[in-house]
Amino acid sequence: MTVRGLAAGALAALESAERRINDLNVYPVPDGDTGTNLKLTVRGIVEALDASEATGRAELAREVTRAALMAARGNSGVILSQMIRGAAESLAETDDVAAALRSASDAAYRAVRTPVEGTMLTVIRETAEAAERLEQPTLPELVRAAEESVERTPEQLAVLREAGVVDAGGAGLAEILRGLTAHLTGEPLPEPPAYEEEIGLDAVHQELSRFRYCTTVLVEGDGLDAAELERELEPLGDCLLVVGDPAALKIHVHTDDPGAVLALATARGILESVEIANMHRQTVEREERLADALAAEKTCEAVAVVSGAGNRRLFESLGAGQLIDGGRTMNPATQEILDAIERAPAPEAIVLPNNPNVIMSAEQAARHASKPVRVIPTRSLQEGLAALVAYDSSRSAEANMADIFDALESVGTGAVVVSSRDAEPDGVPVRKGEWLGLVDGEAVVAAEDFEEAARAVLERLLEEPRDVVTLLAGEGAPPLGELQSWLEEEHPDVEVEVEDGGQPNYALLLSAE
Amino acid sequence: MDAATTPLGRVTIAREAIAQIVGRTAAECYGVVGMKARGLRRRGLTQGVAVSTADGGGLKIDLHVVVEYGLNLAEVGNSIRARVLYEVERLTQLPVAAVEVHIDDVRQS
Numbered sequence: 001m002t003v004r005g006l007a008a009g010a011l012a013a014l015e016s017a018e019r020r021i022n023d024l025n026v027y028p029v030p031d032g033d034t035g036t037n038l039k040l041t042v043r044g045i046v047e048a049l050d051a052s053e054a055t056g057r058a059e060l061a062r063e064v065t066r067a068a069l070m071a072a073r074g075n076s077g078v079i080l081s082q083m084i085r086g087a088a089e090s091l092a093e094t095d096d097v098a099a100a101l102r103s104a105s106d107a108a109y110r111a112v113r114t115p116v117e118g119t120m121l122t123v124i125r126e127t128a129e130a131a132e133r134l135e136q137p138t139l140p141e142l143v144r145a146a147e148e149s150v151e152r153t154p155e156q157l158a159v160l161r162e163a164g165v166v167d168a169g170g171a172g173l174a175e176i177l178r179g180l181t182a183h184l185t186g187e188p189l190p191e192p193p194a195y196e197e198e199i200g201l202d203a204v205h206q207e208l209s210r211f212r213y214c215t216t217v218l219v220e221g222d223g224l225d226a227a228e229l230e231r232e233l234e235p236l237g238d239c240l241l242v243v244g245d246p247a248a249l250k251i252h253v254h255t256d257d258p259g260a261v262l263a264l265a266t267a268r269g270i271l272e273s274v275e276i277a278n279m280h281r282q283t284v285e286r287e288e289r290l291a292d293a294l295a296a297e298k299t300c301e302a303v304a305v306v307s308g309a310g311n312r313r314l315f316e317s318l319g320a321g322q323l324i325d326g327g328r329t330m331n332p333a334t335q336e337i338l339d340a341i342e343r344a345p346a347p348e349a350i351v352l353p354n355n356p357n358v359i360m361s362a363e364q365a366a367r368h369a370s371k372p373v374r375v376i377p378t379r380s381l382q383e384g385l386a387a388l389v390a391y392d393s394s395r396s397a398e399a400n401m402a403d404i405f406d407a408l409e410s411v412g413t414g415a416v417v418v419s420s421r422d423a424e425p426d427g428v429p430v431r432k433g434e435w436l437g438l439v440d441g442e443a444v445v446a447a448e449d450f451e452e453a454a455r456a457v458l459e460r461l462l463e464e465p466r467d468v469v470t471l472l473a474g475e476g477a478p479p480l481g482e483l484q485s486w487l488e489e490e491h492p493d494v495e496v497e498v499e500d501g502g503q504p505n506y507a508l509l510l511s512a513e
Numbered sequence: 514m515d516a517a518t519t520p521l522g523r524v525t526i527a528r529e530a531i532a533q534i535v536g537r538t539a540a541e542c543y544g545v546v547g548m549k550a551r552g553l554r555r556r557g558l559t560q561g562v563a564v565s566t567a568d569g570g571g572l573k574i575d576l577h578v579v580v581e582y583g584l585n586l587a588e589v590g591n592s593i594r595a596r597v598l599y600e601v602e603r604l605t606q607l608p609v610a611a612v613e614v615h616i617d618d619v620r621q622s
Contacts, residue, residue: 028542028592029599072585075592079543085583110622111581113547114540389550495563 003060004049009183010176011046014039017175024168027119027159028075034168037074041081042176044071061092076169079120080176083108097142098131118157120169123149127177139181146174162214164252211237211254214277215261220248221269229268236260248272298393300400301344304352304384305332305362308502311381311472318388321346328504330355337365341373348372348397350404354384356441374401378408379441381472381503382511386411412464414439414457414510416450435507450478454508455486461512462491469494472501472509480508531572531605532559538600539576544589547579549617561617571610574601578614582621590614 014021014035021035048067054060065088068081086107090100105128108121115121123146130145131137137145153167154160160167215237226242226249233240237255249268255261258276265271304315307326315323322340324332337358341349348371353362356379366373374397378384390407391400415438419430430436430446435453437445445456458469469487473480480498487496494512501509536559539545548561561577574597580589594612601609 028596031595069583069585072588074588075543075596078584078588078592082581082584111546111584112541112543113545116541 003064004046004052005183006180007042007046007049007064009181010179011039011042013175013179013182014042014172017172021168021172021175024165024171026163026165027157027167028116030163033074034076034172037077038080038169038172038176040073041068041071041077044068044073045084047071058092061088064088076120076172079108079111079169080173082111083120083124083173097137098128098134101128101131101142104128116157118153118155118160118170119167120173122153122156123167123170123173126152127173139177139184143174143177143181146170146177150174211256212278213255213258214275215251215253215255215258216273216275217251217261217265218248218272218274219251219265219269220272222247224249224268229264232264233261298346299395300348300350300391300393300397301346302350302352302388302391302393303337303340303344304388305330305337305354305358306381306384307504308381308472308475310500310502314385314472314499314501315388318385319391319393320352320388321393322349326355326358331357332361334361334364334368337362338368341365341369341371346393349374350391350397350400351375352378352384352387354378354381372397374398376401376404376408380413380415380509381501382413382470382509383408383411385470386511386513411511411513412440412461412466414461414512415506416454416457416508416510417506419446450507451482451486454483454510457510458483458487458512461510462494464512466494466512468497468513470497470499470511472499472503472506472511474501474503474506474508477507528564529559531564531574531601531607532562534601534604535562535564535574535576535597536560538597539578539593542578542589542593542596544580544584545578545593546581546620546622547618549577549579549615567610569610571608572601573610574612576612576614577617579618579620580616582619586616586619590616 018035018039021038022032025032025034045064045067048063048071052060052063054063065085068084072078072081083104086104087100089107090096090103101124105121105125108124109115112121126149127142127146131142134141150166150170153170154165157167224246229249229251230240230242233242233251233253236257237253241252243250251261251265253261262271262274298321301322302320303322303324304320305324305326306312306315307328307330312323322344324336324340326332337351341351349369351362351366351373353359353375359375359377362375366375376387378387386407387404390404392403395403417436417438419432419434419436421432423430425436425443428436428443428446430443434446434448435450436443437447437453437457439457439460444460445453447453447456461469471480471483484496484498487494503509536548539548539562550560563575565573565575567573576593576597578593580586593614598609598612601607
């Protein structure tokens with residue numbers, strides 16, 4: 001037995017099953033290339049091994065991993081390459097088949113944020129579970145476990161069920177196992193399982209139907225006429241398919257009136273199996289599941305001092321759970337901050353003071369809190385927002401602090417305010433009532449015209465290369481349309497976001513990153 | 514808002530809704546272990562997603578993703594592009610002019 005021989009066995013199995021697997025391919029994109037992609041990926045590995053001089057186990061494992069990475073074609077090829085990486089890591093150490101399958105499964109799941117079940121992922125995991133359960137699994141037993149897993153994929157993935165197919169990548173994986181087994185046992189490939197008859201429904205209804213019920217009926221009778229039935233069903237919905245022979249027809253249609261479909265079928269013969277699924281509910285359920293997964297429990301709450309109704313909404317939408325109203329002066333009491341920290345349901349917290357004058361009281365509150373608290377010394381609302389973009393409620397306060405400090409380094413902030421008196425802050429002479437522009441807290445420009453001051457601040461912020469500029473309009477801010485057009489013309493590569501912040505005192509707050 | 518014209522009238526779909534579709538789809542794409550936030554892009558589903566109008570019309574979708582270390586980045590990028598294009602056109606019926614996938618980072622998990 002050689003590794004090259006194993007890979008060649010897998011390749012032979014994939015070559016003979018290529019078309020069948022291509023026909024199954026409706027997910028993630030119905031482009032009918034899964035079989036070809038898996039074949040090309042494995043072929044790349046065989047070719048790399050032909051050219052290889054590796055001898056040691058660890059060295060071979062590394063080469064196979066690398067060859068799989070380089071040869072990976074398409075989504076299924078990438079997933080396969082990750083499974084091979086996992087399996088090779090384990091096989092470099094031990095012959096234990098169950099451990100290799102487990103390692104392949106773990107590696108495959110690790111590389112996607114939201115694993116979709118009813119795919120190759122499910123098949124490798126269930127095969128690994130079967131290997132663990134069987135203790136001394138024989139290869140044919142594992143192939144059978146994989147094939148059974150493939151047959152269950154339509155139960156887990158609606159798009160497969162609707163198209164009446166099993167998962168293409170999963171079927172490919174089962175083929176690979178069959179090929180490996182055939183090589184090891186020296187026996188010819190057993191016949192592949194007969195999924196073919198299921199493929200008829202094809203990818204006809206990949207479109208999200210405007211009808212509510214996916215209706216499938218099997219009707220048995222004598223001399224059934226598929227074409228005639230099709231004509232009668234046509235007006236009732238879309239994604240219509242009638243397949244079979246004169247003795248038995250399978251009807252599939254998306255309709256708002258499944259009753260009418262059943263009536264037509266009953267008039268022809270005896271109904272065997274009827275299935276009516278509410279597709280809209282399926283879509284909603286899927287979305288709800290996704291939303292639930294995202295609303296995982298918090299480890300760390302973000303407490304922020306905020307002013308302005310629009311800014312409150314922004315902070316909330318970015319995940320800040322406890323907001324303290326800074327009022328016109330942005331100067332809340334230490335007790336208010338402490339109360340907010342204690343009120344937060346999470347076991348840890350970060351505090352965003354968002355004003356230089358609040359940092360001290362926030363630190364005092366943190367010292368008196370009953371839970372671990374980190375104060376991020378944000379000096380402005382814009383810094384607070386940038387901090388929240390990097391904030392992750394599932395991580396500890398300590399871990400968040402490190403990430404947020406990194407994020408804050410790349411943020412430049414600015415402001416445009418009306419000067420309340422004649423003064424010369426940072427050497428910039430300004431008269432009462434004039435506009436004063438600040439960059440990172442320092443005065444840089446004074447002007448009678450708002451536009452002029454705002455442009456000067458933006459020019460300073462954009463001296464460094466920036467991707468995104470955010471404008472937070474304050475209470476009584478002049479219209480920002482002209483400034484926006486100017487930005488789009490002068491700095492077309494910069495993305496501009498305008499939000500109605502509603503903060504008092506600062507007509508305009510800006511950030512650039 | 515983007516509009517699809519049908520014989521019965523116009524259907525308008527907010528950019529935010531399209532961004533949600535893109536975000537959900539991307540999270541399920543193999544190799545994607547995270548999205549990279551830019552500016553104040555909302556956290557959660559639309560983090561790292563920008564939807565705009567292409568010069569010649571049609572939607573332009575930009576995604577900023579973090580991919581698992583050790584995967585073939587070119588293939589992962591192609592798969593994400595194909596899947597996002599397919600899902601957005603399928604669910605909105607709006608023409609998509611471009612899907613730009615930016616792999617901003619790789620992560621070893």
